[in-house]
Amino acid sequence: MKEGLSLNEIYESVQLTARDKFDIRTVTLGIEIISCVSDTIEKTNALIRKRLFALAKKFNQKAQKVENEFGVPIINKRITLTPATLVIANLFRNDRVNDLKICLDYARNLDEIATELKIDFIGGYGALVENGTTYADKMIIESLPEVLSKTNKVCAFINVASTKAGINMDVVAHLGQIILETANQSKQAVGCAKLVVFANSVNDNPFMAGGFHGITGKDSVINVGISGPGAVRSAIADLPKDLPLEELANEIKKMAFKITRAGELIGRQVAKELGVKFGSVDLSLAPTTQVGDSVGEVLELIGLETVGTHGTTAALALLTDAVKKGGIMASANIGGLSGAFIPVSEDKFLADAVKKKCLTLDKLEALTAICSVGLDMVAIPGDTRTTTIAAIIADEMAIGVMNHKTTAVRIIPVPGKIAGDYVSWGGLLGGAYIIDVHKEKSDGLIWRKGQIPPPLTSFKN
Amino acid sequence: MKKIENGRNDLPIIAIIAKDQPGIVAQVSSLLWEKMINIEEISQGVIKGNFFMIMAVDLAASSVDFEALSRELKTLGKKIGADISLYNQRIFTAMNRI
Structure with a gap:
């Protein structure tokens, strides 16, 4: 081997998949579909079908x-599409009745295509409404309970806030109702697991449920989401417990380097095989x-007895930063x-920490300051x-x-369940103990509606 | 640790991890012989208590392709109690070199 790799280096790389469960969490094919817009839903659906089959x-x-x-196993194959509101407006x-039917017809078509293509999830059913809502945005939002309960693979997002625009509290107030309605209409509220509410959403997110194909991107693109908590765990599990934090951070950086390189190689190879451009590694x-x-285990x-205790935010800051640098x-x-x-619900240690009441909703919110999707798969x-x-x-x-960062909420009010109960969705979604929420009301704030203005720091021009 | 410096960098790599060595090398070599697969390089050692061996192989003269060989090696591994996998060498280069 010309690169002069040592046996030890190859051994560690082999063990990453064999022992440490390193995998590519998702390879996601982003596809622009505004070009499929026609004058009826039937024609539009047919054109989308044709385009998706041609590419995927x-x-x-x-x-x-x-x-x-x-x-290296690829766990999920997904497709993200142009935000639905732009395609079907x-x-x-x-x-209203007819337009909501159009929404459902559109979503069902995507669901059928994803099933036929053997795709795990198809994203992009959503709208960007941080500055206000159009009629089409309102229809998409109103359709969510029915769409998310009557389809299996369609994932939805709503971007309600940005640093430049502030927070659209009209939509936030409405989404409180929509999320509860979605929970009531779907089995064990699983429809809510397919809806992400964003601030500062990104155009090339390969992860679900919030991924969509941004309008500023290419015709079609492969984006990759690596996994890797297991790999990071193996990098630090055997290190001395008194190793200074900067050295610990370096070990995490080295591992992050390896898994990112593998992710990029695999993403580029899939893109090449499909004849589309490579986008990015998440x-x-x-x-x-x-x-x-x-x-949670990492x-x-x-050095935490249970994740959620004091020090969790600091530990997550070290971890997230080291992964980014590597x-x-x-x-x-x-x-x-x-x-x-x-x-x-998708992380055993986090789920167990909720059971012990060590990890609370308030702590998860604090962790959001240094990670991307802070309230994720939280059952209430x-x-x-x-x-x-x-x-x-x-x-x-x-x-x-x-x-100035992305944050997101994927929250699931589970009908009939109270704090401490357990709910299981199975598969990648896992299961969760119901986390307690404050009983004191926030009605006054929410029913004011309107817009929370953008921060002073957004005015940089 | 000996470095593998010579040879081509595009050959598939067979990686074998096992608790004990006896018989494993012979079994794998025998399979490769049957399939007319050349072994271009071999390196082995004991790492963290495991026997570890890699073989760079050339499939040019063989009737089996990468995927078929990969399946056969997995099956053999299960039979003889070793973890045997076939890799595209580029994955190791990507992970360990800029």
Whole structure:
């Protein structure tokens, strides 16, 4: 081997997949579909079908080939599309019943295509409304409960805030109701697991449920989301417990470098096989429900008795920063969210910490300041007030807006469940203990509605 | 640790991890012989208590392709109690070099 790799280096690389569960969490094909807009929903759906099959017919097969060749499993194959509101606005006729039917027809078409293509999820059903809503945006939002409960693979997002625009509290208030309605219409509220509410959303997010293909991008593009809590765990598990933090950070950086390089290589190879451009690698550490693949466990290994206790924010700051530094050294194509994920139901250590009441909603909110999707797959009591759900979203959005970063909420009020109960969704979504919310009301704030203005720091011109 | 310096950098790599060595090398070599696969380079050692061996192989003269060989090696690994995988060499270079 010309590069002079040592046996030890190859051994460690082999063990990353064999022992440490390193995998590519998702290879996501982003596709622009504004070019499919026609004058009826039937024609538009037909054109979308044609375009998606032309680009993605061999997506699964090619991804499998690359997976076999490089020995790194690709867990999910996903498609992100242009935000739905831009694609179907032209079809609405100011007739609410008819227009909501168009929304459902559109989503069902995507669901069928994803099933036929054997794609895990298809994203982009959503709207960007931080500055205000159009009629089409309102239809998309109103359709969410039905769309998310009647389709399986369609994922939705609503961007309600940005540093430049502030927070659209009209939509935030409405989403409190929409999320509760979605929970009530779908089995164990699972529809809510397919909806992400964003501040400062990004155009090249490969992760679901919030991914969409931004309008500023290419016709089609492959974006990659690496996983890797297991890899980071193995990098630090055997280190001395009194190793100074800067040295610990260096070890995490080295591992982040390796897994980012692997992610980019695999993403580029899939893109080449499909004949589309390569976009970016998202550095987010994404846990899975598998034992040994937990962000919570990594935080505990840094030196916490239970994740959620005092010091958790500091430990997550060290982890997230080290992963970014290692990843940025490894690739010039870093994008997406690139911050640690802390999806409670998908991470065994986080779920257990909620059970112990050590990890609370307030602590998760604090962690948002230094990761991307702070309130992620958090199950709350089914009788939570819609204004409380809206207020939880507003807090999270405020952190993103004021700190010039992406934040997001994927929250699930589970009907009939109270704090401490357990709910299981299975598969990648895992299961979670219901986390308690404050009983004191936020109604006054929410029903004022209007816009929380952008921060002073956004006026830089 | 000996470095693998010579040879081509595009050959598939067979990586074998096992608790004990006896018989494993012979079994793998025998499979490669049957399939007319040349072994271009071999390196082995004991790392963290595991026997670890890599073989750079050339499939040019063989009737089996990368994916078929990968499947056969996995099956053999299960039979003889070793973890045997086939890799595109580029993954190791990517992970360890800029």
